[in-house]
Amino acid sequence: MNTAHIGISASNSHSIRPGNWLRRIDDWFSTPLSAQRIVIYLALYLVFAANWPLWFQLQRIGSTPGVFVRTAVVLGLLNACALVAILAFTAWTRYMKPLWLAVVLVAALSQYYMLNYSVVMDPGMMGNVLQTDAHEVADLLGWHLFVALALVMVIPLWWLVRVRIPAMSPLRQMLRNVLLIVASLGIAAVIVATMSRDLGPLMRNHPQLRYLLNPIASLYSSSAVVIRPLFTHTKKLISMGGGAALGASYAAQTKPLLFVLVVGETGRADHFGLNGYARNTTPQLATRNVFNWTNVRSCGTSTLASVPCMFSPLGKKDFESRKDDYETLLDVAQAAGLGVLWIDNQSGCKGVCDRVPHVSASTDLTASQRKQLCDASGECRDMAMLENLQQRLDAIPAEKRSKGILLVFHQMGSHGPAYSKRSSLESKRFTPECKTEVLADCAHSELMNAYDNSIVETDRFLGATIDWLKTASSRYDTGMLYLSDHGESLGEYGQFLHGLPYSMAPDVQKHVPMVSWLSPSFAGREQLSVGCLRGTADAPYTHDNLYHSMLGLLDVRSPSYQSGMDLFAKCKGAA
Template sequence: MSFSRIEPAPAQGMGLPAASVPHLASVRALWARIDLWLARPRSAQRVVVWLAIYLAVAANWPLWNELARIGGAPSTYLPTSAAMAVLMVCATVALLSFTAWSRWMKLLWFAVVLLAAFVQHYMLEYRVVMDPTMIANVLQTDPNEARDLLSWRMAYHVLLVVLLPGLALWRARIVPMRFVSKLWRNAALLLLAVAVALVAAVSMNRQLAPLMRNNIHLRYMMNPVASLYSTGSVVLRPMFKRSRKLIPITAGTALGASYAGQARPPMFVLVVGETARADHFGLNGYARNTTPELAARGVLSWRDVHSCGTNTLASVPCMFSPLGKQGYESRSDDYENLVDVLQAAGLAVLWLDNQAGCKDVCTRIPNASAFDSLSPAQKSALCDGEECLDDVMLKGLDARIAALPAERRAKGVVLIMHQMGSHGPAYYKRSAPEVKRFLPECRTNALAECGHAELQNVYDNSIAQTDHFLGQTIDWLKAQSGQYDPGLLYVSDHGESLGEYGLFLHGVPYSFAPEAQKHVPMVTWFSQGMSERRRLSRSCMEAELDAPLTHDNLYHTVLGLMDVSNSTYKPALDAFASCRSKA
């Protein structure tokens, strides 16, 4: 018996061309050399410097694109971009020098890269900047809103930035050093970064000074420096401030003469809109009829109204404040607000929310979420997960009103409805199928993937849904006319950018925000009973529809409509004061 030896098959017999074997070998050899280079022992300070350079190049494309747009010719913007790159690297090195200690910092460094990747994605996708207001808004975002911002495009953009530094940090070997040695090296690195930044800033001051003064948003596009600064400002600044006390303003609040012997109490609905643009309301002359239901109900639309802020966190507390925009933003303490005054007057007040909270406006009055007590059938018809169309606020509304104290309802009811409205970027979720008459619409939250026409269609459908919701609310109020004298005022908290100037969504700092993010719709409807009890002249109000108004007027206008006296009321800021007869 004999045994034959089986020889290994040649490589080309395994389906691989002979030429590919040396190619694969060269790739493996190259990877081995790269891996060996990555695994060389390095000081933490050197890793920090390389990381800062990488982030300046790979995570700041929005900044470089904006500098190119502003600068015009390459001979103009390239030197400025180079100076900005030096400042960027130095600023990042200075920040990371506080972390250059040991290999245990690698996770923190990777977190900085991950943050920079996410920030770059949203700056590229929606043209936002990461100022403290935007960060505060982000921190207030609920899980449903956050889910709307997720996409495969985001995952691709993030992976593109984090893959290489993630691998490098994983393989990096940090040279161990004594504490004193690390301390002086970190101090030297910090001083060197500051010195180089100062030299660059002084040498390019003639170009950089006017650029940064005329384009304030650029300072919030330096990634990740701006995000870290803004986050620190929002999170840490309150720790070093004295705690604000609540200043009461309700002393002496009383109901006016219209309540004496009233046949019916008033019922007033204040609808706080979300992300609605005044120039996309058909009532205001928009080419598309986005508001047919409101037009059919004889409402009045005020065409020159501007918001207090460009995001919900800034606008909603400001519009309910007695201080006005300037006073609210410069205040050193907190103050009671409009709903506190209405509550103190003895009225039945309820805040109903279909949004991510009332931003502390409603904490001292009865408030409820629109999701409460929904039946499975209602959730199925009106909700997508935990996000619901605004029509949900009308479900069970009679029961909610009846649950308020009877002695307060006998005087009057004020209902504040906080909409989901046109909140982006998932605009396609903001309208029901039967309302979607502008097609085709953008069906993704990656807005840059949609053409302008599709984006305009989906946003206009969300406005049409608001029109439908307000029409249904007015119909509900009409049904209350036998028991109450009803009225409604709707005003949006801020507007929205739909690609104009390359901007999407909202939240651009107010001082240089576009008109689209500040010009908001305001609509009123008054029953005959409400008009008579407050002696409102419709012809007078129609003549005032182009009068300039702001959120500063809301506080005083509502007090005037509800005939509530308070020391903070200013007739000059009451939008309807001149249209109320004295007799």
């Protein structure tokens, strides 16, 4: 009796060993399945495992438990049907496994960033992703990301490696795929028809939901960015330089003009001390006798959207609906005869500087300069743009240099999520800082400290730029204008970073700082009234004003110039 009992116990103990369970799971994963069944199971898995941002958003919208469950089921089924219809085009042989795994990876990555930064995967955000450089990618990496990827990917990775797909004739495969596409689209059509009364108002009132359907939104947005341009007409470049010429001030000048336009990055107007922020984040600008505008809105909520738009003559509305490309402010200034140079400390100028001389901030830095200004990855602080400037100016053709120079600095600024990397030790006035890429894991005070220190660094850079211009005032009539490309979300409404569709984005992603400094000789040559300019501090302006205001400041005559859009025009010659 005892022996038998011991034998049974030993057998039971053996049956629950982890190795046995893993073998049983592995055997089940190895069961042969048709490619059509694989894509169905994969779609259902991703709907469940990679759509938590959608479920959380539905919960935040607020409804009774019954309505929440019904809405979640309906959107889940629509998501699954759409994903099955797409994956059915790939339901062929085992050689499709890497492609299926890539879809899982896209879903896992999208979920991670949607959960941690409250972004949505619309075409604008996907365009930002595809233009992100190596330094920006490094800022987003961390152990949280790899854990999140593992939670979603381990099971399908194991399954896709082990599952066997029986051979089938190509004709039969194609027929089954067609039937699968028709069936999935048919089910989706029935769901939409029967639930349109509920779905219609939901999608109209909460349009962000369509970009939370994962990975459908990412796949759609990627195709919109990559594939759609292949099927659109080739855009021609419309010249804007025709008729451009230098104004009367150049004929009478005793010194050439030197103007610096600083394109800021991720600067929030409400975190600038000049705008009344409780913290003194702009101590340098406060002592430099600058002009400050408090009510400025951006053209977009990302660098990719804003920078080309703010340099365009079209304005936001016409820029977004344009069918062709247009030359920019820099092209017009160059055509008029000015020397133009773009110095970049970001991930490129987004096409704005393609036809003018441009250089990276890190180019030609000495070893000691790199040690002081750059980190191990090669990313440099904005102060690097002020190094070797005389050599850069001397490289501009003498004929253009004798008339005037437009110098553009494109900042790294406050680019997130690694805000703590955007400030030097001298600028870290507020501690402790958030030092993780998962911003939601930081105390709100630490996140504010890191971001505000990046604004202090921008203030320090702008102060140093003004000081450099002051030293050059014996040889040039000098001036500077700073304008950020967009703002930033810092946890408001659970949102972080930037890049939300403009219509959905909170004001903090669109309200940007704008500051100018003009030497007395520059103000004199342009007959600008200081008192008049200070009177415009609270007037509403947008990125649309930049093109015309810069042409007015530089005294460049162009048929594209509109005096009504020039914020300096009414202060020229004013008493």
